[in-house]
Amino acid sequence: MTDNPFFAPSPLPYGLPPFAEIRAEHYRPALEAGMAEQLTEIARIAAKPEPATFENTVVALERTGVLLRRVLAVFENHAATDTNPLVQELDAEFKLKLAAHRDAVHLDRALFARVDAVHAERAGLDLDAESLRLVERHHSRFVRAGAQLAEDDQRRLRELNAELAAATAEFGQNLHAANAAGALVLEHVEELAGCSEEAIAAAADNAWALGYEGKYVLSLLNFTEQPALAQLTNREVRRRLLAASADRALATNGPVAARMAALRAERAALFGHPSHAAYVVADETAGSVAAVTELLERLVPPAVANAEQELARLRAAAEADGVTDFGPHDLPFYAERVRLAEYDLDSAALRPYYELERVLRDGVFHAAGLVYGLTFTERTDLVGYHPDTRVFEVFEQDGRPLGLFLADFFARPSKRGGAWMSELVMQNGLFDQQPVVYNNLNLTKPAPGRPVLLSDDEVRTLFHEFGHALHGLFSAVRYPLLASTQVPRDFVEFPSQVNEMWANWPEVRANYARHHESGDPLPAELVDRLAEARQFGEGLRTVSYLAATLLDWAWHTLPAGELVEDAAAFEAEALERAGLALPAVPPRYRSAYFSHLFVHGYSAGYYAYIWSEVLDADTVEWFRGNGRPIRESGEVFRRELLCRGNTVPALAAFRAVVGREPDTAPLLARRGLTG
Template sequence: MHAPNPLLVEWRTPFTLPPFEAIEAGHYRQAFDVALREHEREIAAIADNPATPTFENVIDALELAGKTLNRVGGVFWNLSGTDSTEELRAIEREVSPMLARHYADISLNERLFSRVAALYQNRDDLPLSGEQARLLELTYKSFVRAGAQLSGADRERFAETAERLASLEMNFAQNVLADEANYIMELEKDDLSGLPNEAKAVAAQAAQAATDRHAAHPFALTLSRSSVEPFLSYGDRRDLREDLFNAWIARGEHDGATDNRRIISEILDLRRERAQMLGYKTFADYKLEPTMAGAPAAALDLLDKVWAPARARAGAEAAALQKVADAEGANFTIAAHDWRYYAEKLRLRKYDIDQSALSAYFQLEKMIEAAFYCAERLFGLRFVSRTDLPTYHPDVRAFEVLDRDGQHLAIFFGDYYARAGKRSGAWMSNFRNQRKLGGDIRPVIVNVMNFSKPLPGTATLLSLTEATTLFHEFGHALHGMLSNVVYPSMSGTATPTDFVELPSQLFEHWALRPEILQKFALHHETGAPIPQDMIDRIIAARHFNQGFATVEYCASAYVDFLLHSRADAPEDVVGAEKEILRGVDMPSEIVMRHRTPHFSHIFAGDGYAAGYYSYLWSEALDADAFAAFEEAGDIFDPATAGRLRDYVYAAGNQRDPNEAYRLFRGRKPEFGALLLKKGLTEA
C-alpha cells in the first residue's frame, strides 16, 4: 500500500508548514492533477450557482477556491527556484502550460464572468466595505484584462496565447539557469592575483564543487554574481576579466539548446497580440494602465529626467577611471570589463575605502540581526530562531515572528547561500500568504540570496552592495509578514510593480545609517565596531559610481520599455537592443544591467514586463518617504512608523497605491528628492 501524497493530506506540522522531508519530486505531478480538478469543480460550482449573485457566493467564493492548488504551487515553485533538478524542470515544462490554460479558462468562463459583472454593475447599491469595493473592482477588471469580453475565435486564441507564453517564459528561465550552471572557468593560484582572501576561498570551493565536471585546477569561477563581481572588481588579469565578463553578459545568447533570442521574439509578439486584442495600442499601454504611473508617457518621462544627468555623470566617471588606468601605464581605453576594477582603485584612492577591508565589518549574522533590530524598532516585531521547524534545505534558517504583544505573526525563512540548482539573484517569496477570510491565516515568507558560503569556522562577509540587498529583500519580506487584509488576492506584495518596490527600497535606507553601523558593523575577528572615520568615508562616498549604476539600470529599463512599446516584434532582438541603446547614446564603457537574452525580470514571466522602470519610480517614492523620518528627527519615529505600517506595509492592495502613499505622507510624492539621493543634482 502506497503512502499518501504529502502534498494532498492535512499538514500536521508546526504552524502547518510544508512537510519538506516527506515531499519527493514524484509527488508533484499527481498533486497538481488532483488540485487542478478540485479547483475546476469549485469554479464550476460558483459559475453554475442558480442563486442570485452576491458578494459572498461569487467574490468570497473565488477568493477561497483553489486552496489545494495554491498549497501545491507554493511548495513547487519555491523549490524549483532554490533547488532545481532536471526532474523538477521536466515537471515545470509539463505544468506551466497546463496552469496557464487553467487560469485562462477561468477568466474566459462566460457564466462566471456574467456573475462578476452583475455585481460590478450594481456595486453602488451593495453594502460593501472599502476593501470589498476595491476587491470587486479589481476582480472585474482582472477578468476584462484577461479577455473575458472577447468572443468567438478571439476567446480561444487568447487562451492559446496564454498557454504558449507560459511555456516560452518557463523555457527562457530554464535556459538562463542552464547557462549559469554549465559554466566554469578553471584557474591557477597566480590567476587570482589581486583578489581578497575571501574571494580566493570562494574560488577554491567552486573548484571543489565542480569535481563532477572533472575540474582539474585548484580554483574556479562560476557565473554566480557572488563569484563574478569580486573577480571583476579585484582580479589583476585583464584577459580573464574580459573572458568572465563576456560569459556573464552572454547568458541566453548562445546558439543551441539554451538560445533565448527567438524565444524573446515570440514572447514579444504574443504579448503585443494579446494587448491589441484587448484594444490597447501596445503591451506597454496595457501593462501600465493599473500602475501608479498609469500610462507609458509618465514612466518614460521619469526615465528621461534621470538619464541625462546620469549619462553626464557616467562620462565624468569614465574619464576619471581612464586617468587611473593611464597612470598605471595601461595602453588601452577603458572597456566594460575594466570598469569595476578601476572603480575600486579610484574608490580606495579618493575615499580610502577598500571594499575587501570594509567587508570585514559586514558579517552576514550581524546584518541579519541589524535587519531584525530595525523591524523591531519600527514595527515592534521580534524574531525567534526555531531550529525545530521543517525547512527545505539544511542551510535554510527558520524564525517565528512575534508582534509587539508577543502574538504569532508569521514564519520567516532565510535562505542565504548560493548552491547548485539555485537561480541567481535575490528575491522574496511566500509559501503561504496572509488572509482573514475563512480564518486568521498567518503568512510563511522566504528571503532567498546567493551569498558565497564560507569555509567551516569562518564568517560570511558581505560587500556593501550585498548588505543593502539583504535589507532590500527583507523589506519585501516585511511587506508580506505585516500584511493585514481580509482577502488573499490583495495580500502583502500583491500591488502594482511601481509600488511594490517601495517597502523594499525604503528599508534599504536603514542599512547604512550610522546608528545601525555603530551597533552591528563589527569586525569579524576583533568584534570592534566600525570606526567612525570609516562610516564618514562611506557616507562621503555614497554617490561614488552613481552615474555607472544609474546608467546600467536605466539602459535595461529603456530596452524593456521600448521593446514592449513596439507595434511589431523584432526578429533580431539583440539588434533591436543595440538600436535602442544607440538611440539613448549608451556609453560604450557600460553594459546594461540585464541584457535581453537573460533579462529574467521581463521574460521569465511578465510581472515586470514593460515595468522594469518600477524600481526607479519606487526609488523616487522611497527617497521622499524616508525624508518623512528625517523631518521627524528620528529614523524610528513612532508616529511616522505607525503610518508606514498602516498604509504601506500592512495594507496590501486594499486601496489605490497613490491614495495609500498620500495617507502615509500627507501629500502626493515629490520626485525631486530622487536626483538629490543619487547625487545627480546639487542640494
C-alpha cells in the same frame, strides 16, 4: 496517493509545509488534483440558479483553489531554489497546463456574467471598503484576462498564452544551463591575483563542489557586472569573466526573447492596446506609457553626463597604468582604484565588519525591533525546504506570534540567480492564515569554519529583501487576492527600498558593523568616507540601470506584427536611440539573461525600481524629518501602508503616510541628478 502531504492542510505551526515528507513525485498528482478541484468549484458557482451576490459569487470565488495554491507555493519554490531535471520537466509541463487552467477560469462566460452582475450593482450593495475593492479587482482581472473578448479572439488568446508559457519555461531552462556552462574555470591561483583570501578560498570550494578539484571557479551571478571584476588584477581574466557574463545564452535566448515580445504585443492588440507596455501600465500606478517615458527621458541626460565625468576619472587612472583601450571589463576594477585613491576607501576593507550572522541579527532584526517592535526566535525544530534554510518565528512587541520568516542565503548550482522574497503561506483572514515568508540571496558559501563576510551592496540587499518580507509579515487583510505584496508592480519595490535606509541608520549600523574577529566597531572615519564615497559611481550605476530599463521598454513598446530578427542588433539600436550607448557601461542585464522580463513577471515593469524609488526617497526624508520618534513613525508606516496589501490604491496609502503627493526632488538629489 494517500500519503501525499499536499492533500491535507499542514499540521505544522503557521501551516509551514511539511518539507521532510514532500517528494518530487508528489507534485504532479497534487497539481492535477488542485486544478481539477478548482474547476469543479468554479462550475458550482457559475451554475448557481439564484442571482449573483457578493457572498455567493465573489467570496465564493476567493474560497476556490485552496489545494492548488498550497502545492504551487511549494513547487514554485522548489523550481527556483533547488531544481533538478525532474522538477524542470514538471515546470515546463505545468507552465502550459496552468496557463490553460487560468484561461479556463477567467474565460468562463457564465462565471464572468455573475462577477459582472455584482460589479454593476456594487454601489448599492452596502459593502465595506475592502469588500468593494475585492469586487473591483476581481472584475478587472477577468476583463484584463479576456473575459469580454469575442469567441475568436478568446481562442487566439488561449493560443498566445500557451505559447508564452512554453517560451517562459524554455527561457528559464536555457538560462539555467548557460549560467552553469558560463562559469569561469581557472587553472592557477595566480589568475585570481587581487582577490581576498576569502574570495580565493570560496572559488576553490566552488570548484570542488562543481567537480573541478584543484582548480578555481567563478560562477556567474544574475547580472552583467560580476563582483570579482573589481578585484582581479589580470585584465585577461577580467575580459574573460565579463564576456562569459555578457554573452551568456545569447544564441539560445535571444530568439526566445524576440518571440515572447512579439507574442505579448499581439496579445495586447487583442485588448485594444498599441503595445504590451501600454497594456501593463494601464493597471499600474504609472497609468500610461507617456508617464513612464517622461520620467525615464528626464533621467537619462543628467545620468549620462555624470557617468561621462566618472568615466573620465577611471580612464585617467587606467592610462596611468598604460591601459589605452579601456573597456567594460576595466570599469569595476578602476572604479575601485579611484574610490581608494580619492576617498581612501577600499571596499574589501569593509567586509570584515559585515559578518552575515551579525548583520542579520544585530542589523536587520535589530532594525525591525527598533522601528516596529518585532523580535525573532530561531526554530531549529522546524525543517526548511533545503539544508541551508533557517526558520525564525516572528513576534510582536507584546509577545503575540506574527508569522514565520525563512532565510536561504547561499548560492548553489540548482538555485536561480538574484535575490527575492516570496511566500509559502499568504496571510488572510478568510482562511485565518498567518504568513510564512522567505528571502533568498546568492551569497558564496564559504568552507566550514570560515566567516561569511559581506560587501556593502550585499548588506543593502539583505535589508532590501527583508523589506519585502516585512510587507508580507505585516499584511492584515481579509481576502487572499488583496493580501500581502499583491500590489501594483511599480509599487511593490517601494517598501523594500525604504527598508534599505536602516542599513545606514547610525544606531543600527553601530549595532551590527563590527569586526568579525576583534568586535571593534566600524571606525568613524571609515563611516564618514563611506558616506562621501557613496555618491561616487552613481552616474555609472544609474546609466547601467536605465540601459536595462530602456531595453525592457524597447522590447515591450513594439507594435503587434513586428518580429525582431537579431536580438543583439536590436539591443544596440535601442540603446543608441535612448542615448545610452556607452560601450564601457554595459546594461545591468542584457536580454538573454534578463529573467525579470522573460520569466518573473516584470515585463514592461523594470522601470518599477526607479518609479518606486521616487516614493522611497521621499519617505526616507519623511522618516528623518517628521519630528516623531522612530517607533511611532514605524507604526504609521505599518498601519497606513505595509498592512494594507491592495485594499486601498497604492498612492492613497503613500499619501496617508507622507500627507501629500510624491516629490521627485529627494530621488534626484540621491542619484546626483540635480545639476
